[in-house]
Amino acid sequence: MAISLDVLASFAPFNTLSHEYLVQVAEKANLREVSKGTIIFKRGRPFPEKVYLVGGTVDLIDSSFQVSTINPASESRRSPLNITQPTQVSAVAKSDVTLLAVDSDFIDLVLAWSESSDEDVDTSGVSLHDDNDWMSSLLQSPLFSRLPPANIRQLFIRFSGHKVQADEVVIKQGERGDYFYVLESGSAMVMDTAGKILAALRPGNYFGEEALVGDTTRNATVKMITPGKIMRLKKEDFRELLQEPILKFVTADDLKNRAPELPAYQILDVRLPLERRMQSVPDSRNIPLNQLRNQLKNLDDAVTYVVTDDSGRRSDVAVHLLTQAGFDSCVLRNAAQYYGGI
CATH class of the missing domain: 2.60.120.10 (Jelly Rolls)
Known part of the structure; x- marks a missing residue:
């Protein structure tokens, strides 16, 4: 069921959006019919959508069992029923109701886009x-x-x-x-x-x-x-x-002869744990490539990261991700030759 832009714009924060952004939200929004007595969401639990009351009556029940009744005449119905995350109230349909639901993450993104890009x-x-x-x-x-x-x-x-x-x-x-x-x-x-x-x-x-x-x-x-x-x-x-200009290479000899005044280095192996089970460069740290992006925030920007080349193209991608994030990084050539030690 489609929702009109006028109805959508009656809710906050959609009333602050320009027409083009309202159209985008309308495409992602869902209208739902809910029967009397249905629990819409429970207190204390995460809920991935923001839910607004379009028609009918809803009771909001807090931890002290205090009840707030929301209907289309209520001023508060312009805000989502679940303002906080996780929810601090439970919502129960007091009558048959019509709800508007929009993914919370999408709302955040649209607000970020509209506030940073509309003037550009x-x-x-x-x-x-x-x-x-x-x-x-x-x-x-x-x-x-x-x-x-x-x-x-x-x-x-x-x-x-x-x-x-x-x-x-x-x-x-x-x-x-x-x-x-x-x-x-x-x-x-x-x-x-x-x-x-x-x-x-x-x-x-x-x-x-x-x-x-x-x-x-x-x-x-x-x-x-x-x-x-x-x-x-x-x-x-x-x-x-x-x-090519950013991709740097080193050898085991380069690491052995590394000047003491240079930053410390950490050898990274971006293969899957199963791949390195039999052989790996000693003292190397394993961060599989598919986990590297999420681990960047935990890395030390004072350290040079040396990625072993035994994972093929994944090594190049890892160095690119590290460099892109501002880390000093390079590829260790012929890593398999150094499985016995560097």
């Missing part, structure tokens, strides 16, 4: 700021700050701009990667195959590099939320100008 994009999705804004964002990132100036000049020459529309899929999970992308204007979301939103993208954010570094298929889908403009770079140019 006109109705055609073209940036109203200087064209160099997206370039400045890139140059401030740890990944691009390590590039030689000549490479940076060539990168910006070889980027090509393309307008995109709301709901347009820029990259699709499972497809081969041909381009590296930067969002110049507009807003987008990163989703998995189930449609779960993994991240929000705003002007200056880049994406699509992991499939190029590892020569693998796309590991997520990127879909535009608003009209905008993307800058894209061919795979060959990405590898020549961005990947």
Whole structure:
């Protein structure tokens, strides 16, 4: 059942959104009919959606069994029934009711997009700021700050701009990667195959590099939320100008002869635990590649991370992720030769 934009805009915080963002929320919103006596949600439990009362009457019961009755005439019905997370009240349908439900994470993302991007994009999705804004964002990132100036000049020459529309899929999970992308204007979301939103993208954010570094298929889908403009770079140019200059290699001898005044190093093995069960470089730390992104916050930025090359392309992807996050990292060549010790 579809909901009208006027009804949607009667609720907070949707009343603060522009038309284009209201349309996006309306597409994600669900209207539900609930029978009298139904427990809508229970106190103290997490609930993934924000729920609003459209029609009927609902009782909200707190921990002291105090009851607040909400109906369409109540001023408080403009806010979600479950304001807090986890909920501090239980909600029971006192009559047959109609509810509006929207995923909480999606609401957070839409608010972030609208508050950070509305002034940056006109109705055609073209940036109203200087064209160099997206370039400045890139140059401030740890990944691009390590590039030689000549490479940076060539990168910006070889980027090509393309307008995109709301709901347009820029990259699709499972497809081969041909381009590296930067969002110049507009807003987008990163989703998995189930449609779960993994991240929000705003002007200056880049994406699509992991499939190029590892020569693998796309590991997520990127879909535009608003009209905008993307800058894209061919795979060959990405590898020549961005990947190869950043990818550094060391040998076991380099590590043995490492000057004492240089930062300490940690050897990382990004294979699965089963793969390294039989043999591995001594004193190496195992963080499988599929867990590395979540572990970045726990790493020490004063340490140089040396990734063993026995995981093939995964090693290159790991170094890219580490460098992108601002860590000093490199690849240990011929790691299998050092299973006996370094």
